[in-house]
Amino acid sequence: MQNWLFKSEPSEFSIDDLKQRGQRGELWDGVRNYQARNFMRDKMSVGDNVLFYHSSCKHVGVAGVAKVIETELIDPAQFDENSKYFDPKASHDKPRWFCVRIAFVSKFANLVSLQRLKAEASLRDIDLLKRGNRLSILPVSDTHWQIIESLSQRER
DNA sequence: GCCAACGTTGGC
DNA sequence: GCCAACGTTGGC
Numbered sequence: 001m002q003n004w005l006f007k008s009e010p011s012e013f014s015i016d017d018l019k020q021r022g023q024r025g026e027l028w029d030g031v032r033n034y035q036a037r038n039f040m041r042d043k044m045s046v047g048d049n050v051l052f053y054h055s056s057c058k059h060v061g062v063a064g065v066a067k068v069i070e071t072e073l074i075d076p077a078q079f080d081e082n083s084k085y086f087d088p089k090a091s092h093d094k095p096r097w098f099c100v101r102i103a104f105v106s107k108f109a110n111l112v113s114l115q116r117l118k119a120e121a122s123l124r125d126i127d128l129l130k131r132g133n134r135l136s137i138l139p140v141s142d143t144h145w146q147i148i149e150s151l152s153q154r155e156r
Numbered sequence: 157g158c159c160a161a162c163g164t165t166g167g168c
Numbered sequence: 169g170c171c172a173a174c175g176t177t178g179g180c
Contacts (some may be wrong), residue, residue: 136177
């Protein structure tokens with residue numbers, strides 16, 4: 001079982017939006033970065049844990065927990081000419097983009113802010129905080145997962 | 157809105 | 169295969 005961190009702009013799709021989807025969850029389509037795609041296509045399993053991170057917004061940080069409920073899905077947006085994720089180089093014979101489906105697990109009572117993460121010495125080497133890391137999907141170690149989860153239960 | 161840090165594209 | 173130009177991400 002692997003842990004991940006998914007970034008999302010809450011103005012586009014927030015932890016509350018995910019909660020509203022309930023058991024059906026949400027198809028994580030539209031990822032157009034090869035490294036992130038490879039994580040989804042090759043490394044994810046049903047049941048994997050996901051930290052749901054709010055980026056590019058007022059309160060940046062980890063907002064809650066989700067889980068992977070379906071894997072090895074072909075991203076339908078690549079074939080949709082009306083989608084901003086349309087990829088003219090993709091074909092049904094040779095799809096280029098893959099995705100997974102995730103579902104809500106919990107929302108943190110207190111968002112674990114980026115500031116808080118940076119202040120935590122034990123998170124010094126988490127990929128999320130490495131200089132210039134703009135990947136929207138990142139693996140998270142068990143140790144880092146536990147630290148962030150414990151931060152979410154602490155008073156700010 | 158700015159800008160650093162990339163990833164991607166395309167000419168050569 | 170190199171690399172300049174361009175586009176995007178994401179914190180501030």
